[in-house]
Amino acid sequence: MLKKIYGSAIFGVSAQTITVEVNIDQGVGYHLVGLPDSAIKESNFRIQAALKNIGYKIPGKKITINMAPADLQKEGSAYDLTIAIGILSASEQIDNDEIENYIIMGELSLDGSLRPIKGALPITIQAKTEGFKGIILPKANADEAGVVNGINVYGVENILEVIQFLNNEIELQPHQFNIEEHSLELMNQYSHCFSDVKGQENVKRAMEIAAAGGHNIILIGPPGSGKTMLAKRIASILPPMTIEESLETTKIHSVAGKLGSRSLVFNRPFISPHHTISDVALVGGGSYPQPGEISLSHNGVLFLDELPEFKRSVLEVMRQPLEDREVTISRAKFTVTYPSSFMLVASMNPSPSGYFPDDPQNTSSLMEMQRYMNKISGPLLDRIDLHIEVTPVPFDDLSKDRTGEKSEEVRKRVIAARKIQTSRYTNALIHYNSQMGPKELDLYCSLEDNSKKLIKTAMDRLNLSARAYDRILRVARTIADLDQVDSISSKHIGEAIQYRSLDRS
CATH class of the missing domain: 3.30.230.10 (Ribosomal Protein S5; domain 2)
Incomplete structure (x- = not known):
């Protein structure tokens, strides 16, 4: 039969x-x-x-x-x-x-x-x-x-x-799961809060800007300055996931077998792979393709701690997903695509010895520092919008009883800025300022004469690439959105320029 x-x-x-x-x-x-x-x-x-x-x-x-x-x-x-x-x-x-x-x-x-x-x-x-x-x-x-x-x-x-x-011997009741009811209970349950971080107000400001515009960010500082602590808290200031984002993220984690006891992914993923990770483990692949860490970071944060310690080949394969926000894996008989729209947060020491060049504890020669920085390609750094120096927290800040601003307060400002972007890009194929292409930059980032002069001076003195120029405009647009204003002023451009510290190295 x-x-x-x-x-x-x-x-x-x-x-x-x-x-x-x-x-x-x-x-x-x-x-x-x-x-x-x-x-x-x-x-x-x-x-x-x-x-x-x-x-x-x-x-x-x-x-x-x-x-x-x-x-x-x-x-x-x-x-x-x-x-x-x-x-x-x-x-x-x-x-x-x-x-x-x-x-x-x-x-x-x-x-x-x-x-x-x-x-x-x-x-x-x-x-x-x-x-x-x-x-x-x-x-x-x-x-x-x-x-x-x-x-x-x-x-x-x-x-x-x-x-x-x-065989019609028993009845089974169909199972239903009310996603809206459970999402309200489980969303924004993060174990880390920005109020845990004392001092570092300039870094917190940069991370708020990164979260508001979906910008990639790299933190440069010596050991113990708080880079990892800050990075782990950035997911807590991102806007809550929409139901559509939750379902899309859940599908990726489900096919990878990473859901565990969770029914759905309600909080934005925070993925932090070890620096020994392989190319395939990061971007996905295999004879039966599986999503990699960057796809598991979709709608969330990918944190690469000690960026120069990653293999050069691993970092280079990440360039295409950063631009296209998806990973395509081709095999002889089929091709699969995994979404990978993530926010990249990276950290690194300023030198092989771990300290800034002017620090007395720095023992690295100029050649060693150049070799260390060359582990990260220029095209990859150009895809990172904000470069932030993280200095050790002064004793006075550490000893203060007063805690910093809570994540939920910062998140309110981030959500307000994201709402402006949602309205702005209603009829576009993008959602955040970090995703703006040449067309959107022309439409939404027009500059006054003072701002043009300021950014021209910065490009000449810092020898910035055309891509770096675009990044500055995108960050300035986000700063203006956080200020709830339509036009980009020279103040916004000036602040955006100061977040390109690696261009000044």
Whole structure:
């Protein structure tokens, strides 16, 4: 007897429906075709043990399983439940004419319980798009899938529940997850606050500007000056994620298997990879492509601590995603794209010894300092809008009882500036000032004569590139937005210029 069961495959952050055809005929043997990987080929052993342990069995006949489309590579253990239900249905141990109306996915344990799968959210979205009545998947994925309206989501703990449900022996209630209700409870729950940082008012100001305009920023300072402490708090002043951003970010974390116990990502990601990370781990890739750290940072912050310690090749592959806000991974038969619109926060010491050139503790020669700075390419630095020097906090500031401004107060100003940008770019393909191209710069960054003269002088004296000029205009536009004014003044240009410290080195 032939039966069709439907599963789903993940490509990028999207899903494609897979038809699992199970045919049972006279003879012996178990044949699995359709480009399955090793994990799928091993499913036979998991299925056989699981069914035996719940009182069912695989028939002793010739079983042929085809996973269509046959020319598409399939991978992962999430097809265990799909194949098992197909075998039971084809051997008439399950009698349900509506079985083809469901997407069925789940990894089987040997006792018949179900383990969570990757990509539950994009799989459910695709199932709804294609008009399936419902989706059956592990209970651990129910909240994630339950945010999708218009399709019945059934979260089950074991395969026996699935069999009894399809045989109409028990009823299962569709699972729903109210994303708006939970988002209000869970958004902006950050463990770090700007009020923890004493002193460093100029750096806090620069980080507020970076957050307001979505600008990339690099902090340059000696060990112990507070670079990492400041960087870890920048996510807490970013605007709350919208529901659309939350869903988009959740899809990436879901396909990467990084959701853990979370149902959705409600807070902006803060990703801080070690400097020994490889190119593939940062941007994504592999024979079965997976998102890298920069895609996991989507809608959040990517923090690269001690930037010159990263391999040059790792930093160079990041240039394209910084500009395009997406990563494209090409393979022989397919291409996948992962979104990667993140805010880059980097830190570095001013010299190999860790100190500024004029500091008595600096033991680095001029050649050593030049070699150290050359580890970061000019094109990459040009893509970083703000370069900030972080000096050690004076004792008087450290010993003060008064705490600094709280993150929620800074966030209010950031949100106000972002609202101006949202209104400004309503009909554009960009959202923040940092994303402005030549057209938007001409439209929204017109300068008065005094401002033009000031920026011309800065470009001549600092030998700034054309890209650096554009960065100064973008930062000045953000400073004006924080001041709630339409025109960019020489004061705004002057402040933006002072945030190009590496251009003065």
